[in-house]
Amino acid sequence: MAMGEADLNKERLELALEAAGLDLWENDLITGNVTRKATKTFEELGFSEDEIVSGVQDIYGLFHPDDIDTVRKAVADHLTGVTPQYRCEFRLRSKSGEWVWFANYGRIMDGHGETRGKRLIGVTFNIHDRKCRETEIAQINQQLTEQNRLLQQLNASLEQLAANDSLTGLSNRRTLMELGAKEYKRTERFGHPLSLLVADIDLFKTVNDLYGHLAGDRVICAVAQVCAARKRSGVDIVARFGGEEFVIVLPETDGPSALQVAESLRREVETLLVCVGDEGQEVAVTVSIGVATLHKGSGMDFEELVNRADKALYRAKESGRNTVHCVDAHPAPARVHVLPNPGEAPGGVVAA
Incomplete structure (x- = not known):
């Protein structure tokens, strides 16, 4: 009966993760092994199951060069207790060579009292659409800022023309x-x-x-x-x-x-x-x-x-x-x- 309840909870968890678009992963902090891969994330990037098992071993090899230091620091800050959770946004290279935005959220588990846990568990989720919108909005805001600056210069010029003899x-x-x-x-x-x-x-x-x-x-x-x-x-x-x-x-x-x-x-x-x-x-x-x-x-x-x-x-x-x-x-x-x-x-x- 207990085993059945555990299986039911696992199914519930899988359903919740799927509905939320979350990909569960887990690292063993003692051995350094990845005990659960972010399989769905790799599949979303275009890699087959065989490629995930055999070829995609070093996750850092897929990170955008500009994001690697940010990710490493976010992990280190959480492992050393600087931050209560591990949070980070980064770009991963898809099989076709495109950069796709993802985010990680996780924290150390299995801790008892003051003893730090041995597992880092978290989820990865796609934020590419949001980042594209943010980039687009930032570009629009930049354009508006530039247009406002030019408009202010134009208004100042028009005021001067209106006030001065040509x-x-x-x-x-x-x-x-x-x-x-x-x-x-x-x-x-x-x-x-x-x-x-x-x-x-x-x-x-x-x-x-x-x-x-x-x-x-x-x-x-x-x-x-x-x-x-x-x-x-x-x-x-x-x-x-x-x-x-x-x-x-x-x-x-x-x-x-x-x-x-x-x-x-x-x-x-x-x-x-x-x-x-x-x-x-x-x-x-x-x-x-x-x-x-x-x-x-x-x-x-x-x-x-x-x-x-x-x-x-x-x-x-x-x-x-x-x-x-x-x-x-x-x-x-x-x-x-x-x-x-x-x-x-x-x-x-x-x-x-």
Whole structure:
């Protein structure tokens, strides 16, 4: 009767293993012999029963070279008590030469008290489909990561294109008005001065008419570089306002200091000689500049400050070009600085 019960339990075990897709194996830790081979695993790899018995003796000969050390360490860790179970995933070479993913789970049996057992029993099961899915998912995730990185770069490029003038690389008009409005709020909050320059290239239409629009673009870029070079990094805003007109926003800068900046800029542009032709033709360049300063409590917003500086620019143009004109945007009644006499040579600061 006892023998019958043992046979029944064995059948039950075989059924459970078969249903779960598990292949039972057993090693004698004393003799080192394999007392039960993972026969189903070898058959799944394409080996016949005779080949399993006669040819497939060294299981390590079937392991993928990259997995052997991992398997040996997992076995050693369990045999030395580092891990409570032996667990490992690895690839085995099939008879046709393909690599198939399997996993092992096992532990030492027959231990009593502190005495280590003499048998290592475990199961092997196929995980190839799962690993293929994991690999596929990993590849998809890698592709998504790369696509996201490229998308972020593209978005950053698009944001820069949207914020900057395509010809000069300076901030464009929209960006100027947005950043300028923020500086205006800071000025109102802390009571610090905010100055603004509007510079316009003198007689620019003549350059276009004589040398063409490509030459005009070269002149615009040359003046833009001079304006950008004077920028205090992280403080000032330099923008192309449109056509041949530029705006420089100078936070924490009062009227006299802004006039100095404007006059220095005017003189530097005055020294420019811009190549405008394939034969080396050069043209001299000058700018007229309008200056306005905003103080806390002036009652004006940033757009009005730009308009005041623009009006000052036209006064500078009317005075003979290549000059600087200033309008003080102080809460006191606005003062327009005196223009030079008609007989005076152009150039210099128009000051009160």
